[in-house]
Amino acid sequence: MSFAVETTGLVKIFGDNRAVDGVDLQVPRGTVYGLLGPNGAGKTTVVRMLATLLRPDGGTARVFGHDVAKEPDAVRSRVSLTGQYASVDEDLTGTENLVLLARLLGHRRPAARARAAQLLEAFGLTEAATRQVKKYSGGMRRRIDIAASILNTPDLLFLDEPTTGLDPRSRNQVWEIIREVVAHGTTVLLTTQYLDEADRLAGRIAVIDHGKVIAEGTPGSLKASIGAGTVHVRLRDPGRRPEAVSLIAATLDTPVQLDSDPVALTAPAASAEQAARALGALAGAGILVDDFSLGQPSLDEVFLALTAQGAPA
Protein backbone atom coordinates (compact mmCIF):
# COMPACT_ATOMS: atom_id res chain seq x y z
CA MET A 1 0.00 0.00 0.00
CA SER A 2 2.90 2.38 0.39
CA PHE A 3 3.50 2.65 -3.35
CA ALA A 4 1.88 5.24 -5.58
CA VAL A 5 2.10 2.86 -8.52
CA GLU A 6 2.67 -0.85 -8.43
CA THR A 7 2.55 -3.05 -11.52
CA THR A 8 3.28 -6.72 -11.91
CA GLY A 9 3.76 -8.39 -15.28
CA LEU A 10 1.96 -5.60 -17.11
CA VAL A 11 1.34 -6.48 -20.78
CA LYS A 12 -0.17 -4.62 -23.73
CA ILE A 13 -0.34 -6.20 -27.17
CA PHE A 14 -1.19 -4.34 -30.39
CA GLY A 15 -1.83 -6.93 -33.08
CA ASP A 16 1.27 -9.09 -32.80
CA ASN A 17 3.39 -6.31 -31.31
CA ARG A 18 4.04 -6.80 -27.59
CA ALA A 19 4.36 -3.06 -26.93
CA VAL A 20 4.55 -3.62 -23.17
CA ASP A 21 5.87 -7.03 -22.29
CA GLY A 22 5.83 -7.88 -18.59
CA VAL A 23 6.63 -4.62 -16.79
CA ASP A 24 7.08 -4.60 -13.00
CA LEU A 25 7.25 -1.17 -11.41
CA GLN A 26 7.15 0.11 -7.86
CA VAL A 27 6.90 3.88 -7.62
CA PRO A 28 7.39 5.23 -4.07
CA ARG A 29 5.03 8.00 -2.98
CA GLY A 30 6.17 11.60 -3.05
CA THR A 31 9.04 11.07 -5.48
CA VAL A 32 9.81 11.60 -9.13
CA TYR A 33 10.10 8.29 -10.92
CA GLY A 34 11.74 8.28 -14.34
CA LEU A 35 10.70 5.98 -17.14
CA LEU A 36 13.60 6.19 -19.56
CA GLY A 37 13.62 4.69 -23.03
CA PRO A 38 14.04 5.34 -26.75
CA ASN A 39 11.26 5.86 -29.33
CA GLY A 40 8.82 3.00 -29.36
CA ALA A 41 10.05 1.53 -26.07
CA GLY A 42 6.52 1.45 -24.67
CA LYS A 43 6.65 4.42 -22.29
CA THR A 44 3.46 6.08 -23.51
CA THR A 45 1.65 2.75 -23.53
CA VAL A 46 2.57 2.12 -19.88
CA VAL A 47 1.41 5.61 -18.91
CA ARG A 48 -1.86 5.25 -20.81
CA MET A 49 -2.63 2.00 -19.02
CA LEU A 50 -1.86 3.57 -15.64
CA ALA A 51 -4.06 6.57 -16.48
CA THR A 52 -7.01 4.22 -17.32
CA LEU A 53 -6.95 5.09 -21.03
CA LEU A 54 -5.93 1.61 -22.18
CA ARG A 55 -6.91 -1.75 -20.76
CA PRO A 56 -3.95 -3.98 -19.88
CA ASP A 57 -3.91 -7.30 -21.75
CA GLY A 58 -2.11 -9.00 -18.89
CA GLY A 59 -0.72 -8.43 -15.41
CA THR A 60 -2.04 -5.94 -12.89
CA ALA A 61 -1.52 -2.27 -12.21
CA ARG A 62 -2.48 -0.49 -9.02
CA VAL A 63 -2.51 3.24 -8.41
CA PHE A 64 -2.69 4.07 -4.69
CA GLY A 65 -3.93 0.56 -4.21
CA HIS A 66 -6.76 0.84 -6.77
CA ASP A 67 -6.73 -1.57 -9.69
CA VAL A 68 -6.73 0.48 -12.93
CA ALA A 69 -9.00 -1.96 -14.73
CA LYS A 70 -11.50 -2.58 -11.94
CA GLU A 71 -11.69 0.79 -10.22
CA PRO A 72 -10.93 3.32 -12.93
CA ASP A 73 -12.98 6.08 -11.31
CA ALA A 74 -11.06 5.84 -8.04
CA VAL A 75 -7.83 6.10 -10.02
CA ARG A 76 -9.10 9.02 -12.12
CA SER A 77 -9.94 11.09 -9.09
CA ARG A 78 -6.34 10.94 -7.87
CA VAL A 79 -4.26 11.30 -11.04
CA SER A 80 -3.67 13.86 -13.77
CA LEU A 81 -2.18 13.25 -17.18
CA THR A 82 -0.08 15.56 -19.31
CA GLY A 83 0.10 13.59 -22.53
CA GLN A 84 2.97 13.53 -24.96
CA TYR A 85 1.02 15.59 -27.48
CA ALA A 86 -1.03 18.72 -26.83
CA SER A 87 -3.38 17.82 -24.04
CA VAL A 88 -5.43 21.00 -24.11
CA ASP A 89 -7.82 22.25 -26.79
CA GLU A 90 -5.77 24.17 -29.33
CA ASP A 91 -8.76 26.12 -30.64
CA LEU A 92 -9.49 27.63 -27.24
CA THR A 93 -7.55 30.29 -25.35
CA GLY A 94 -5.44 29.57 -22.29
CA THR A 95 -8.11 30.94 -19.98
CA GLU A 96 -10.93 29.06 -21.70
CA ASN A 97 -9.06 25.78 -21.44
CA LEU A 98 -8.38 26.18 -17.74
CA VAL A 99 -11.89 27.40 -16.93
CA LEU A 100 -13.36 24.48 -18.91
CA LEU A 101 -11.31 21.92 -16.99
CA ALA A 102 -11.90 23.63 -13.64
CA ARG A 103 -15.65 23.48 -14.30
CA LEU A 104 -15.36 19.80 -15.18
CA LEU A 105 -13.61 19.23 -11.87
CA GLY A 106 -16.61 20.76 -10.13
CA HIS A 107 -15.56 24.36 -9.48
CA ARG A 108 -18.33 26.91 -9.78
CA ARG A 109 -17.92 29.56 -12.43
CA PRO A 110 -16.35 32.33 -10.28
CA ALA A 111 -14.02 29.88 -8.54
CA ALA A 112 -13.04 28.37 -11.91
CA ARG A 113 -12.21 31.82 -13.29
CA ALA A 114 -10.16 32.72 -10.23
CA ARG A 115 -8.29 29.43 -10.32
CA ALA A 116 -7.53 29.83 -14.03
CA ALA A 117 -6.18 33.35 -13.54
CA GLN A 118 -4.05 32.17 -10.62
CA LEU A 119 -2.51 29.32 -12.60
CA LEU A 120 -1.85 31.47 -15.65
CA GLU A 121 -0.01 33.94 -13.46
CA ALA A 122 2.00 31.27 -11.67
CA PHE A 123 3.03 29.79 -15.02
CA GLY A 124 3.92 33.16 -16.55
CA LEU A 125 1.13 32.99 -19.09
CA THR A 126 -1.01 35.94 -18.06
CA GLU A 127 -0.14 37.85 -21.22
CA ALA A 128 -1.15 34.90 -23.39
CA ALA A 129 -4.36 34.26 -21.45
CA THR A 130 -6.70 35.40 -24.21
CA ARG A 131 -4.73 33.91 -27.09
CA GLN A 132 -5.64 30.59 -28.72
CA VAL A 133 -3.30 27.83 -27.59
CA LYS A 134 -2.44 26.98 -31.19
CA LYS A 135 -0.65 30.31 -31.31
CA TYR A 136 1.54 29.49 -28.29
CA SER A 137 5.24 28.66 -28.53
CA GLY A 138 6.38 25.13 -27.66
CA GLY A 139 7.47 26.14 -24.17
CA MET A 140 4.24 28.03 -23.41
CA ARG A 141 2.22 25.10 -24.63
CA ARG A 142 4.01 22.71 -22.32
CA ARG A 143 3.38 25.05 -19.43
CA ILE A 144 -0.35 25.34 -20.13
CA ASP A 145 -0.48 21.54 -20.48
CA ILE A 146 1.03 21.16 -17.03
CA ALA A 147 -1.07 23.97 -15.56
CA ALA A 148 -4.16 22.12 -16.80
CA SER A 149 -2.96 19.05 -14.92
CA ILE A 150 -2.69 20.74 -11.54
CA LEU A 151 -6.03 22.58 -11.46
CA ASN A 152 -6.69 20.30 -8.52
CA THR A 153 -3.28 19.38 -7.14
CA PRO A 154 -3.20 15.67 -8.05
CA ASP A 155 -1.72 12.93 -5.90
CA LEU A 156 -0.02 11.43 -8.94
CA LEU A 157 0.98 13.35 -12.04
CA PHE A 158 1.92 11.61 -15.29
CA LEU A 159 4.24 13.68 -17.49
CA ASP A 160 4.87 12.01 -20.84
CA GLU A 161 8.05 13.46 -22.35
CA PRO A 162 7.40 16.95 -21.00
CA THR A 163 10.59 18.48 -22.39
CA THR A 164 11.02 16.83 -25.78
CA GLY A 165 11.53 19.57 -28.36
CA LEU A 166 12.02 22.39 -25.86
CA ASP A 167 14.95 24.80 -25.84
CA PRO A 168 17.25 24.76 -22.77
CA ARG A 169 15.51 27.68 -21.09
CA SER A 170 12.01 26.24 -21.45
CA ARG A 171 13.32 22.88 -20.36
CA ASN A 172 14.69 24.45 -17.18
CA GLN A 173 11.34 26.07 -16.50
CA VAL A 174 9.60 22.72 -16.78
CA TRP A 175 12.18 21.15 -14.47
CA GLU A 176 11.57 23.87 -11.91
CA ILE A 177 7.83 23.22 -12.10
CA ILE A 178 8.35 19.50 -11.59
CA ARG A 179 10.55 20.07 -8.54
CA GLU A 180 7.96 22.40 -7.06
CA VAL A 181 5.13 19.95 -7.72
CA VAL A 182 6.99 17.15 -5.95
CA ALA A 183 7.93 19.42 -3.07
CA HIS A 184 4.19 19.78 -2.47
CA GLY A 185 3.69 16.08 -2.05
CA THR A 186 2.63 14.99 -5.54
CA THR A 187 4.19 11.84 -6.94
CA VAL A 188 5.43 12.35 -10.51
CA LEU A 189 5.84 9.62 -13.10
CA LEU A 190 8.01 11.14 -15.79
CA THR A 191 8.87 9.57 -19.12
CA THR A 192 11.88 10.81 -21.00
CA GLN A 193 14.40 9.93 -23.65
CA TYR A 194 17.14 11.90 -21.89
CA LEU A 195 19.30 10.36 -19.23
CA ASP A 196 20.40 13.73 -17.88
CA GLU A 197 16.77 14.72 -17.35
CA ALA A 198 15.99 11.54 -15.44
CA ASP A 199 19.26 11.98 -13.57
CA ARG A 200 18.45 15.51 -12.43
CA LEU A 201 14.87 14.95 -11.43
CA ALA A 202 14.19 11.32 -10.61
CA GLY A 203 14.78 9.51 -7.36
CA ARG A 204 14.63 6.21 -9.20
CA ILE A 205 14.73 5.29 -12.87
CA ALA A 206 13.46 2.33 -14.84
CA VAL A 207 15.15 1.89 -18.20
CA ILE A 208 12.69 0.41 -20.64
CA ASP A 209 13.27 -1.01 -24.13
CA HIS A 210 11.10 -3.14 -26.37
CA GLY A 211 8.43 -3.21 -23.70
CA LYS A 212 10.70 -4.59 -20.99
CA VAL A 213 12.43 -3.02 -18.02
CA ILE A 214 16.11 -3.68 -18.63
CA ALA A 215 17.44 -1.87 -15.56
CA GLU A 216 16.04 -0.19 -12.47
CA GLY A 217 17.60 1.78 -9.67
CA THR A 218 18.73 5.18 -8.45
CA PRO A 219 20.47 7.35 -11.06
CA GLY A 220 23.72 6.88 -9.15
CA SER A 221 23.57 3.11 -9.17
CA LEU A 222 22.64 3.02 -12.85
CA LYS A 223 25.52 5.26 -13.81
CA ALA A 224 27.93 3.35 -11.60
CA SER A 225 26.97 0.19 -13.42
CA ILE A 226 27.96 1.69 -16.77
CA GLY A 227 30.84 4.00 -15.81
CA ALA A 228 30.89 7.73 -15.23
CA GLY A 229 30.76 8.73 -18.84
CA THR A 230 32.82 9.37 -21.89
CA VAL A 231 36.04 11.33 -22.23
CA HIS A 232 36.17 13.46 -25.38
CA VAL A 233 39.61 14.77 -26.32
CA ARG A 234 40.70 17.11 -29.10
CA LEU A 235 44.43 17.36 -29.75
CA ARG A 236 46.32 20.33 -31.18
CA ASP A 237 48.48 18.12 -33.40
CA PRO A 238 46.89 15.20 -35.27
CA GLY A 239 50.35 13.62 -35.65
CA ARG A 240 50.43 12.82 -31.93
CA ARG A 241 47.15 10.95 -31.85
CA PRO A 242 48.64 7.42 -31.83
CA GLU A 243 50.74 8.37 -28.83
CA ALA A 244 47.74 9.89 -27.04
CA VAL A 245 45.67 6.78 -27.74
CA SER A 246 48.12 4.45 -26.06
CA LEU A 247 48.51 6.78 -23.05
CA ILE A 248 44.77 7.10 -22.51
CA ALA A 249 44.14 3.42 -23.08
CA ALA A 250 46.73 2.63 -20.42
CA THR A 251 45.36 5.12 -17.87
CA LEU A 252 41.66 4.36 -18.34
CA ASP A 253 42.19 0.68 -18.98
CA THR A 254 39.64 0.70 -21.82
CA PRO A 255 39.77 0.67 -25.61
CA VAL A 256 39.92 4.13 -27.21
CA GLN A 257 37.75 5.09 -30.18
CA LEU A 258 39.19 7.11 -33.05
CA ASP A 259 36.77 9.66 -34.43
CA SER A 260 36.68 10.49 -38.12
CA ASP A 261 38.03 13.90 -37.17
CA PRO A 262 41.84 13.29 -37.13
CA VAL A 263 42.41 15.27 -33.90
CA ALA A 264 39.58 13.74 -31.88
CA LEU A 265 39.24 10.60 -29.81
CA THR A 266 36.82 9.27 -27.22
CA ALA A 267 36.99 6.69 -24.46
CA PRO A 268 34.71 5.54 -21.63
CA ALA A 269 35.87 6.44 -18.13
CA ALA A 270 34.94 4.63 -14.95
CA SER A 271 35.22 7.75 -12.79
CA ALA A 272 36.01 11.45 -12.92
CA GLU A 273 39.30 10.79 -11.06
CA GLN A 274 40.42 8.41 -13.79
CA ALA A 275 39.56 10.98 -16.43
CA ALA A 276 41.62 13.54 -14.58
CA ARG A 277 44.56 11.13 -14.49
CA ALA A 278 44.27 10.68 -18.26
CA LEU A 279 44.47 14.44 -18.74
CA GLY A 280 47.52 14.49 -16.45
CA ALA A 281 49.20 11.77 -18.47
CA LEU A 282 48.72 13.73 -21.70
CA ALA A 283 50.15 16.88 -20.15
CA GLY A 284 53.06 14.90 -18.71
CA ALA A 285 53.95 13.63 -22.19
CA GLY A 286 53.81 17.16 -23.58
CA ILE A 287 50.80 16.47 -25.84
CA LEU A 288 48.87 19.70 -26.33
CA VAL A 289 45.12 19.42 -25.79
CA ASP A 290 42.58 21.89 -27.24
CA ASP A 291 39.58 20.39 -25.54
CA PHE A 292 39.06 17.79 -22.88
CA SER A 293 35.65 16.92 -21.46
CA LEU A 294 33.94 14.22 -19.49
CA GLY A 295 30.42 13.79 -20.86
CA GLN A 296 27.49 12.05 -19.22
CA PRO A 297 26.86 8.69 -20.77
CA SER A 298 24.28 9.20 -23.47
CA LEU A 299 21.17 7.09 -23.60
CA ASP A 300 22.80 5.19 -26.45
CA GLU A 301 25.76 4.34 -24.28
CA VAL A 302 23.50 3.31 -21.42
CA PHE A 303 21.69 0.92 -23.73
CA LEU A 304 24.82 -0.42 -25.25
CA ALA A 305 26.29 -0.99 -21.83
CA LEU A 306 23.12 -2.50 -20.39
CA THR A 307 22.49 -4.87 -23.25
CA ALA A 308 26.17 -5.83 -23.35
CA GLN A 309 26.06 -6.68 -19.64
CA GLY A 310 23.21 -9.07 -20.22
CA ALA A 311 20.49 -6.85 -18.84
CA PRO A 312 20.86 -6.75 -15.06
CA ALA A 313 17.31 -5.92 -14.01
Place this chain on the structure above:
Amino acid sequence: MTTLATVLTREERPRRPSALAASLTFGWRAILKIKHVPEQLFDVTAFPIIMTLMFTYLFGGALAGSTKEYLQYLLPGIMVTSVVMITMYTGVGLNTDIEKGVFDRFRTLPIWRPAALVGMIIGDVLRYVLAATTIMLVGLILGFRPAGGVVGVLAGIGLLVVFSFAFSWIWTMFGLLLRSEKSVMGVSMLVLFPLTFLSNVFVNPSTMPGWLQAFVKLNPITHLVAAVRFLMAGTPDAAETMWTLAASAVLLAVFGALTMRLYNRK
Protein backbone atom coordinates in the same frame (compact mmCIF):
# COMPACT_ATOMS: atom_id res chain seq x y z
CA MET B 1 2.06 37.76 -7.19
CA THR B 2 0.82 34.21 -7.45
CA THR B 3 3.62 31.69 -7.31
CA LEU B 4 3.65 28.02 -8.02
CA ALA B 5 3.78 27.33 -4.32
CA THR B 6 0.45 29.14 -3.82
CA VAL B 7 -1.35 27.25 -6.56
CA LEU B 8 -0.01 23.92 -5.37
CA THR B 9 -1.34 24.28 -1.85
CA ARG B 10 -3.87 21.52 -1.39
CA GLU B 11 -7.34 22.83 -0.88
CA GLU B 12 -10.52 20.96 -0.34
CA ARG B 13 -11.67 19.58 -3.68
CA PRO B 14 -15.05 20.57 -5.01
CA ARG B 15 -17.66 17.87 -5.50
CA ARG B 16 -17.58 16.33 -8.94
CA PRO B 17 -20.14 17.90 -11.30
CA SER B 18 -23.46 16.25 -12.05
CA ALA B 19 -23.98 14.51 -15.38
CA LEU B 20 -26.00 17.47 -16.61
CA ALA B 21 -23.49 20.08 -15.43
CA ALA B 22 -20.61 18.22 -17.08
CA SER B 23 -22.53 17.85 -20.36
CA LEU B 24 -23.46 21.53 -20.39
CA THR B 25 -19.83 22.45 -19.76
CA PHE B 26 -18.85 20.44 -22.83
CA GLY B 27 -21.68 22.19 -24.68
CA TRP B 28 -20.03 25.46 -23.70
CA ARG B 29 -16.79 24.15 -25.23
CA ALA B 30 -18.64 23.53 -28.50
CA ILE B 31 -19.98 27.09 -28.47
CA LEU B 32 -16.48 28.47 -27.79
CA LYS B 33 -15.23 26.53 -30.80
CA ILE B 34 -17.93 28.10 -32.98
CA LYS B 35 -16.89 31.49 -31.62
CA HIS B 36 -13.26 30.89 -32.61
CA VAL B 37 -14.01 29.25 -35.97
CA PRO B 38 -17.22 30.93 -37.15
CA GLU B 39 -16.66 29.67 -40.71
CA GLN B 40 -18.14 26.37 -39.61
CA LEU B 41 -21.55 28.06 -39.52
CA PHE B 42 -21.37 28.33 -43.30
CA ASP B 43 -22.48 24.69 -43.53
CA VAL B 44 -25.60 25.33 -41.53
CA THR B 45 -26.68 28.51 -43.28
CA ALA B 46 -25.55 28.52 -46.90
CA PHE B 47 -26.26 24.84 -47.56
CA PRO B 48 -29.90 24.97 -46.41
CA ILE B 49 -30.54 28.18 -48.33
CA ILE B 50 -29.22 26.63 -51.52
CA MET B 51 -31.25 23.44 -50.95
CA THR B 52 -34.44 25.42 -50.48
CA LEU B 53 -33.98 27.65 -53.50
CA MET B 54 -32.81 24.81 -55.72
CA PHE B 55 -35.66 22.41 -55.09
CA THR B 56 -38.36 25.06 -54.98
CA TYR B 57 -37.50 26.35 -58.44
CA LEU B 58 -36.35 23.04 -59.90
CA PHE B 59 -39.45 21.01 -59.10
CA GLY B 60 -41.99 23.67 -58.23
CA GLY B 61 -43.31 24.26 -61.73
CA ALA B 62 -43.36 20.63 -62.81
CA LEU B 63 -44.72 19.01 -59.68
CA ALA B 64 -47.28 21.41 -58.32
CA GLY B 65 -47.97 23.80 -61.15
CA SER B 66 -46.49 26.76 -59.28
CA THR B 67 -43.51 27.27 -57.02
CA LYS B 68 -45.60 28.93 -54.35
CA GLU B 69 -47.97 26.01 -54.14
CA TYR B 70 -45.13 23.48 -54.12
CA LEU B 71 -43.41 25.40 -51.35
CA GLN B 72 -46.35 24.76 -49.00
CA TYR B 73 -45.68 21.04 -49.49
CA LEU B 74 -41.88 21.15 -49.79
CA LEU B 75 -40.70 23.48 -47.04
CA PRO B 76 -41.16 21.21 -44.01
CA GLY B 77 -39.52 18.37 -45.96
CA ILE B 78 -36.58 20.41 -47.15
CA MET B 79 -36.06 21.64 -43.60
CA VAL B 80 -35.96 18.06 -42.35
CA THR B 81 -33.61 16.99 -45.16
CA SER B 82 -31.17 19.82 -44.58
CA VAL B 83 -31.01 19.43 -40.82
CA VAL B 84 -30.74 15.64 -40.95
CA MET B 85 -27.93 16.00 -43.49
CA ILE B 86 -26.14 18.45 -41.24
CA THR B 87 -26.11 15.88 -38.44
CA MET B 88 -23.33 14.06 -40.25
CA TYR B 89 -20.88 16.80 -39.27
CA THR B 90 -21.20 15.49 -35.74
CA GLY B 91 -19.37 12.32 -36.79
CA VAL B 92 -16.80 14.14 -38.87
CA GLY B 93 -16.13 16.60 -36.03
CA LEU B 94 -15.78 13.86 -33.45
CA ASN B 95 -13.45 11.88 -35.67
CA THR B 96 -11.03 14.80 -35.99
CA ASP B 97 -11.47 15.98 -32.40
CA ILE B 98 -10.87 12.63 -30.75
CA GLU B 99 -7.51 12.11 -32.43
CA LYS B 100 -6.20 15.10 -30.49
CA GLY B 101 -4.58 14.74 -27.11
CA VAL B 102 -7.26 16.73 -25.33
CA PHE B 103 -9.65 13.78 -25.39
CA ASP B 104 -7.13 11.76 -23.40
CA ARG B 105 -7.41 14.39 -20.75
CA PHE B 106 -11.21 14.38 -20.84
CA ARG B 107 -11.23 10.62 -20.48
CA THR B 108 -9.03 10.73 -17.38
CA LEU B 109 -11.40 13.12 -15.59
CA PRO B 110 -13.62 11.62 -12.91
CA ILE B 111 -16.87 12.69 -14.59
CA TRP B 112 -19.94 11.09 -16.15
CA ARG B 113 -18.44 9.32 -19.15
CA PRO B 114 -20.82 10.29 -21.96
CA ALA B 115 -20.63 13.99 -20.99
CA ALA B 116 -17.99 14.91 -23.58
CA LEU B 117 -20.09 13.43 -26.38
CA VAL B 118 -23.43 14.70 -25.11
CA GLY B 119 -21.90 18.18 -24.82
CA MET B 120 -20.60 17.99 -28.34
CA ILE B 121 -24.07 17.14 -29.61
CA ILE B 122 -25.61 19.92 -27.52
CA GLY B 123 -23.38 22.26 -29.50
CA ASP B 124 -24.57 20.64 -32.71
CA VAL B 125 -28.21 21.05 -31.66
CA LEU B 126 -27.63 24.79 -31.69
CA ARG B 127 -26.48 24.44 -35.28
CA TYR B 128 -29.60 22.48 -36.12
CA VAL B 129 -31.76 25.23 -34.65
CA LEU B 130 -29.85 27.80 -36.66
CA ALA B 131 -30.23 25.83 -39.88
CA ALA B 132 -33.98 25.28 -39.32
CA THR B 133 -34.49 28.96 -38.55
CA THR B 134 -32.60 29.99 -41.68
CA ILE B 135 -34.77 27.77 -43.86
CA MET B 136 -37.94 29.01 -42.24
CA LEU B 137 -36.94 32.61 -42.93
CA VAL B 138 -36.10 31.83 -46.56
CA GLY B 139 -39.39 29.96 -46.87
CA LEU B 140 -41.39 32.84 -45.46
CA ILE B 141 -39.71 35.22 -47.87
CA LEU B 142 -40.50 32.93 -50.81
CA GLY B 143 -44.14 32.68 -49.77
CA PHE B 144 -44.49 29.76 -47.37
CA ARG B 145 -47.54 30.41 -45.19
CA PRO B 146 -47.86 27.88 -42.34
CA ALA B 147 -51.44 27.65 -41.09
CA GLY B 148 -50.19 26.44 -37.69
CA GLY B 149 -48.74 29.87 -36.99
CA VAL B 150 -45.84 30.56 -34.66
CA VAL B 151 -46.79 27.72 -32.30
CA GLY B 152 -47.05 25.17 -35.09
CA VAL B 153 -43.73 26.22 -36.59
CA LEU B 154 -41.93 26.12 -33.23
CA ALA B 155 -43.42 22.72 -32.44
CA GLY B 156 -42.30 21.41 -35.83
CA ILE B 157 -38.77 22.71 -35.38
CA GLY B 158 -38.74 21.32 -31.83
CA LEU B 159 -39.68 17.85 -33.00
CA LEU B 160 -37.09 17.99 -35.77
CA VAL B 161 -34.37 18.99 -33.31
CA VAL B 162 -35.32 16.19 -30.90
CA PHE B 163 -35.11 13.64 -33.71
CA SER B 164 -31.81 15.07 -34.99
CA PHE B 165 -30.28 14.91 -31.51
CA ALA B 166 -31.10 11.20 -31.35
CA PHE B 167 -30.07 10.62 -34.96
CA SER B 168 -26.65 12.23 -34.32
CA TRP B 169 -25.61 9.23 -32.23
CA ILE B 170 -25.38 7.18 -35.43
CA TRP B 171 -22.61 9.53 -36.51
CA THR B 172 -20.79 9.53 -33.19
CA MET B 173 -20.67 5.76 -33.56
CA PHE B 174 -19.22 5.97 -37.06
CA GLY B 175 -16.91 8.79 -35.99
CA LEU B 176 -15.39 6.44 -33.42
CA LEU B 177 -15.51 3.34 -35.58
CA LEU B 178 -13.97 4.61 -38.79
CA ARG B 179 -10.39 5.58 -39.28
CA SER B 180 -10.55 8.80 -41.23
CA GLU B 181 -12.72 11.83 -41.66
CA LYS B 182 -13.14 10.92 -45.34
CA SER B 183 -14.56 7.50 -44.63
CA VAL B 184 -17.00 9.02 -42.13
CA MET B 185 -18.15 11.39 -44.89
CA GLY B 186 -18.48 8.51 -47.33
CA VAL B 187 -20.61 6.38 -45.05
CA SER B 188 -22.73 9.39 -44.09
CA MET B 189 -23.58 10.08 -47.71
CA LEU B 190 -24.36 6.44 -48.32
CA VAL B 191 -26.88 6.45 -45.49
CA LEU B 192 -28.29 9.95 -45.88
CA PHE B 193 -29.07 10.12 -49.57
CA PRO B 194 -31.43 7.13 -49.72
CA LEU B 195 -32.90 8.01 -46.36
CA THR B 196 -33.81 11.57 -47.30
CA PHE B 197 -34.70 11.10 -50.98
CA LEU B 198 -36.61 7.83 -50.64
CA SER B 199 -39.22 9.52 -48.49
CA ASN B 200 -42.16 11.86 -48.78
CA VAL B 201 -39.94 14.95 -48.84
CA PHE B 202 -40.18 15.78 -52.52
CA VAL B 203 -43.18 13.96 -53.92
CA ASN B 204 -46.25 12.20 -52.63
CA PRO B 205 -45.37 8.50 -52.17
CA SER B 206 -48.62 7.37 -53.88
CA THR B 207 -46.91 8.09 -57.22
CA MET B 208 -44.15 5.53 -56.48
CA PRO B 209 -44.00 1.81 -57.35
CA GLY B 210 -45.24 -0.53 -54.60
CA TRP B 211 -41.88 -1.84 -53.39
CA LEU B 212 -40.60 1.69 -53.00
CA GLN B 213 -43.74 2.70 -51.15
CA ALA B 214 -43.04 -0.08 -48.68
CA PHE B 215 -39.56 1.33 -47.96
CA VAL B 216 -40.83 4.88 -47.78
CA LYS B 217 -43.45 3.85 -45.25
CA LEU B 218 -40.81 2.31 -42.97
CA ASN B 219 -38.40 5.21 -43.34
CA PRO B 220 -38.39 7.25 -40.10
CA ILE B 221 -37.73 10.38 -42.14
CA THR B 222 -41.14 9.94 -43.78
CA HIS B 223 -42.86 9.96 -40.40
CA LEU B 224 -40.79 12.88 -39.20
CA VAL B 225 -41.64 14.90 -42.30
CA ALA B 226 -45.33 14.03 -41.99
CA ALA B 227 -45.37 14.97 -38.32
CA VAL B 228 -43.61 18.28 -38.98
CA ARG B 229 -45.95 19.06 -41.89
CA PHE B 230 -49.01 18.44 -39.78
CA LEU B 231 -47.66 20.53 -36.90
CA MET B 232 -46.86 23.45 -39.17
CA ALA B 233 -50.22 23.15 -40.91
CA GLY B 234 -51.91 23.47 -37.55
CA THR B 235 -53.38 19.96 -37.65
CA PRO B 236 -51.06 17.95 -35.35
CA ASP B 237 -51.15 14.22 -35.97
CA ALA B 238 -50.63 12.30 -32.75
CA ALA B 239 -49.72 9.02 -34.47
CA GLU B 240 -46.96 10.51 -36.64
CA THR B 241 -45.60 12.53 -33.74
CA MET B 242 -45.52 9.51 -31.44
CA TRP B 243 -43.93 7.41 -34.18
CA THR B 244 -41.17 10.00 -34.53
CA LEU B 245 -40.58 10.27 -30.80
CA ALA B 246 -40.45 6.49 -30.47
CA ALA B 247 -37.97 6.25 -33.35
CA SER B 248 -35.85 8.92 -31.61
CA ALA B 249 -35.86 6.95 -28.37
CA VAL B 250 -34.81 3.77 -30.16
CA LEU B 251 -32.03 5.52 -32.11
CA LEU B 252 -30.72 7.14 -28.94
CA ALA B 253 -30.78 3.90 -26.95
CA VAL B 254 -29.16 1.74 -29.61
CA PHE B 255 -26.58 4.09 -31.08
CA GLY B 256 -25.91 5.87 -27.78
CA ALA B 257 -25.01 2.52 -26.23
CA LEU B 258 -22.86 1.46 -29.19
CA THR B 259 -21.10 4.82 -29.15
CA MET B 260 -20.29 4.57 -25.46
CA ARG B 261 -18.93 1.05 -25.91
CA LEU B 262 -16.56 2.30 -28.59
CA TYR B 263 -15.68 5.41 -26.61
CA ASN B 264 -14.70 3.41 -23.55
CA ARG B 265 -12.53 1.10 -25.62
CA LYS B 266 -10.76 3.67 -27.72
